[in-house]
Amino acid sequence: MSSPARSEARPHLQGVRVSKSESSQKKIQAIRGMNDLLPGQSALWQYFEGQVRNLMQRYGYAEIRTPVVEQTALFKRSIGEVTDIVEKEMYTFDDRNGDSLTLRPEGTASCVRAAMEHGLLHNQTQRLWYQGPMFRYERPQKGRYRQFHQIGLETFGLEGPDIDAEVILLSARLWRELGLFDHVTLELNSLGSLEARAAYREILVAYFEDHHDQLDEDSRRRLTSNPLRILDSKNPQMAEMLAAAPKLIDHLDDESREHFEALTGMLDAAGIAYVINPRLVRGLDYYGRTVFEWTTTALGSQGTVCAGGRYDGLVEQLGGKPTPAVGFAMGIERLVLLLETLELVPDDALGELDLYLLAMDDSASSQALLLAERLRSALPDLRVQLHCGGGSFKSRIKKADKSGARLAILLGADELANGTATLKFLREERDQLSLPQAELAETLRRLLDDTRA
Numbered sequence: 066m067s068s069p070a071r072s073e074a075r076p077h078l079q080g081v082r083v084s085k086s087e088s089s090q091k092k093i094q095a096i097r098g099m100n101d102l103l104p105g106q107s108a109l110w111q112y113f114e115g116q117v118r119n120l121m122q123r124y125g126y127a128e129i130r131t132p133v134v135e136q137t138a139l140f141k142r143s144i145g146e147v148t149d150i151v152e153k154e155m156y157t158f159d160d161r162n163g164d165s166l167t168l169r170p171e172g173t174a175s176c177v178r179a180a181m182e183h184g185l186l187h188n189q190t191q192r193l194w195y196q197g198p199m200f201r202y203e204r205p206q207k208g209r210y211r212q213f214h215q216i217g218l219e220t221f222g223l224e225g226p227d228i229d230a231e232v233i234l235l236s237a238r239l240w241r242e243l244g245l246f247d248h249v250t251l252e253l254n255s256l257g258s259l260e261a262r263a264a265y266r267e268i269l270v271a272y273f274e275d276h277h278d279q280l281d282e283d284s285r286r287r288l289t290s291n292p293l294r295i296l297d298s299k300n301p302q303m304a305e306m307l308a309a310a311p312k313l314i315d316h317l318d319d320e321s322r323e324h325f326e327a328l329t330g331m332l333d334a335a336g337i338a339y340v341i342n343p344r345l346v347r348g349l350d351y352y353g354r355t356v357f358e359w360t361t362t363a364l365g366s367q368g369t370v371c372a373g374g375r376y377d378g379l380v381e382q383l384g385g386k387p388t389p390a391v392g393f394a395m396g397i398e399r400l401v402l403l404l405e406t407l408e409l410v411p412d413d414a415l416g417e418l419d420l421y422l423l424a425m426d427d428s429a430s431s432q433a434l435l436l437a438e439r440l441r442s443a444l445p446d447l448r449v450q451l452h453c454g455g456g457s458f459k460s461r462i463k464k465a466d467k468s469g470a471r472l473a474i475l476l477g478a479d480e481l482a483n484g485t486a487t488l489k490f491l492r493e494e495r496d497q498l499s500l501p502q503a504e505l506a507e508t509l510r511r512l513l514d515d516t517r518a
């Protein structure tokens with residue numbers, strides 16, 4: 066940026082001549098709500114993603130990767146025309162052919178499309194997981210972005226309630242392993258069958274019509290298009306009226322009620338606490354029966370970190386054979402934020418360097434390069450950065466200090482002459498050691514075992 070305020074704040078730049086073309090060209094910046102993930106953060110993301118990937122494998126899930134762009138019709142037909150996502154949040158554009166394409170706002174529709182397209186749903190069950198960027202045109206704020214990232218899973222061909230319970234247990238295990246379990250709450254509801262929902266809809270509309278004067282503008286619009294979503298409204302002026310509204314859970318069909326009771330029975334047996342939230346309806350049309358969200362109070366109003374449910378009708382709706390399905394998605398930004406807020410990031414998850422290896426002058430560069438390679442072969446866990454780019458001895462030591470590594474190895478003319486290396490402790494008051502190069506790997510192994518144990 067070259068605004069006047071900025072250059073005043075940097076007096077040393079005053080009077081520096083800026084060429085005309087430079088000053089008239091505004092620097093290009095990232096798109097609002099779409100974030101760069103910088104080195105300080107990426108280690109934390111990798112830690113989180115690594116934990117989830119590992120867990121998915123332990124539960125027998127296989128990864129699926131689909132394109133970030135799909136035909137617009139896929140999302141309209143699956144998420145539903147009268148949902149926030151489709152009505153106002155999608156990034157939709159015509160490509161050069163005139164086809165309407167959309168940056169995926171969520172992962173389930175693409176996953177179903179791909180599974181159908183490749184015959185993954187023929188007479189077989191599937192347990193799939195995915196991860197990647199999603200795009201929604203929302204007002205950016207803490208925990209809410211226009212490009213955000215989800216990790217999710219989808220299962221196909223299983224009617225539940227055992228699988229419903231297992232996907233919830235999988236998420237619960239993740240919270241435990243991350244140290245988050247005491248900071249999240251499981252909210253649960255059943256949306257019943259299509260028929261039960263249709264009957265309930267009439268009861269609900271009648272109730273809202275009796276309270277028409279209390280509905281806000283958005284809700285009045287939804288009264289004809291999607292009255293269940295009114296229950297989801299966060300308008301405090303409507304809270305009391307909504308709390309007293311008839312509850313879908315009291316109007317379930319028998320099968321859905323049995324399904325729900327069996328699910329809660331399994332969660333009870335597994336010792337997973339939950340809160341039944343009769344107003345939990347989820348913002349996507351494809352859900353039926355089980356819906357759930359894991360929420361936290363530690364992130365302000367963006368409190369849902371994981372959300373999902375059963376969507377038995379979706380495959381058929383997209384042209385496939387009727388296939389029961391259940392899944393969930395979690396928001397990586399919110400979970401990473403939560404880990405940071407609660408200071409639950411283990412030190413060694415931050416990917417810090419163990420060792421900075423430097424030649425004291427250029428004559429030892431080649432030997433330093435080879436020594437670093439030998440150490441990497443001998444100690445595959447070692448995080449070692451080689452000093453590159455020359456410079457004075459002083460500047461090399463400064464770089465070693467700044468690298469964050471605990472140890473430095475120095476190679477100079479003396480070391481080369483007698484086959485040794487100098488080991489320096491960068492973060493402890495401890496004398497440096499001169500070691501035969503042949504013993505280096507063993508010494509480093511011991512030092513690292515001590516710190517990592």
Ligand code: ATP
Binds near residue numbers: 171212370395396
């Ligand atoms: P919200 O009620 O917060 O808008 P949602 O119901 O629209 O969430 P889902 O479509 O269920 O969200 O997506 C699952 C998860 O993805 C959410 O629980 C949240 O953690 C994350 N998520 C959704 N939208 C965003 C966003 N714009 N920015 C960051 N994370 C998001």
Ligand code: MG
Binds near residue numbers: 348
């Ligand atoms: Mg939303």
